[in-house]
Amino acid sequence: MAPLHAANRQPIDYAPRPSAVQDEIAALNAELARLPLPGRLLKAASLGRAVFTTSLGLEDQVLTAVIADTGADISVVTLETGRLFAETLELLEATRGRYGIAIEALKPWREDVDGFVAQYGLNGFYDSVEARHACCDARKVMPLARALAGADVWITGIRRGQSRNRADAPFASWDATHGVIKINPLADFALDALEARVRADDIPVNPLHARGYPSIGCEPCTRAIKPGENERAGRWWWEADAKRECGLHVVPATAQIQG
Numbered sequence: 357m358a359p360l361h362a363a364n365r366q367p368i369d370y371a372p373r374p375s376a377v378q379d380e381i382a383a384l385n386a387e388l389a390r391l392p393l394p395g396r397l398l399k400a401a402s403l404g405r406a407v408f409t410t411s412l413g414l415e416d417q418v419l420t421a422v423i424a425d426t427g428a429d430i431s432v433v434t435l436e437t438g439r440l441f442a443e444t445l446e447l448l449e450a451t452r453g454r455y456g457i458a459i460e461a462l463k464p465w466r467e468d469v470d471g472f473v474a475q476y477g478l479n480g481f482y483d484s485v486e487a488r489h490a491c492c493d494a495r496k497v498m499p500l501a502r503a504l505a506g507a508d509v510w511i512t513g514i515r516r517g518q519s520r521n522r523a524d525a526p527f528a529s530w531d532a533t534h535g536v537i538k539i540n541p542l543a544d545f546a547l548d549a550l551e552a553r554v555r556a557d558d559i560p561v562n563p564l565h566a567r568g569y570p571s572i573g574c575e576p577c578t579r580a581i582k583p584g585e586n587e588r589a590g591r592w593w594w595e596a597d598a599k600r601e602c603g604l605h606v607v608p609a610t611a612q613i614q615g
């Protein structure tokens with residue numbers, strides 16, 4: 357497969373930030389832990405150009421509602437992979453209408469998708485982990501890099517309770533892959549607390565959650581979970597590795613500095 361960084365595109369500048377930023381991470385973690393959710397988002401926005409990537413999952417819908425309520429200067433972006441559920445696309449429109457905010461839908465480059473399909477087939481991601489990662493690279497990882505180009509802060513809806521792989525997620529870390537401070541304002545939130553917030557504020561959420569999909573990604577790669585399974589067990593369920601991720605939140609161990 358051709359390199360995903362095609363020669364006819366502008367290279368993305370991943371210049372490392374000053375080490376002083378790394379020194380601030382521990383203090384930032386402590387400060388975020390003390391703040392309520394609106395304060396965490398306002399703090400994130402105060403650190404520089406902030407981008408929130410929403411998958412339109414329940415966690416991300418709560419964050420979008422709080423961003424709209426606070427007026428925090430945060431760009432909201434979703435990765436429109438081309439393989440999303442119809443329910444997710446409908447929710448995207450409903451969310452824009454409800455909160456009156458811009459949510460940029462970033463699509464993959466056509467040549468990246470065509471390259472994947474030519475090498476592996478449209479649904480070749482079922483055949484090997486390598487193929488699955490190649491599809492996620494084309495449809496998610498590369499668009500994410502574009503979304504974060506020039507950003508200082510990346511906000512996500514990651515929670516520690518979502519899976520064992522996320523159990524140690526910090527409020528803040530240095531993401532050297534994208535050259536940003538990564539902030540997880542919901543790191544310590546439990547799912548039931550967020551569900552209560554959704555009910556109380558009538559926040560629009562994906563109807564698939566009520567059909568057994570706590571975590572929703574691309575349609576061909578997401579199934580409902582069974583009783584007792586962790587919240588992300590329905591993602592790439594055919595793979596044996598318990599540390600399944602799409603590549604968006606996987607960085608080299610040496611590149612992630614946590615407080």
Ligand code: SF4
Nearest residue numbers: 481491492495574577
């Ligand atoms: S989740 Fe599935 S369809 Fe979506 S980008 Fe990854 S492999 Fe491709």
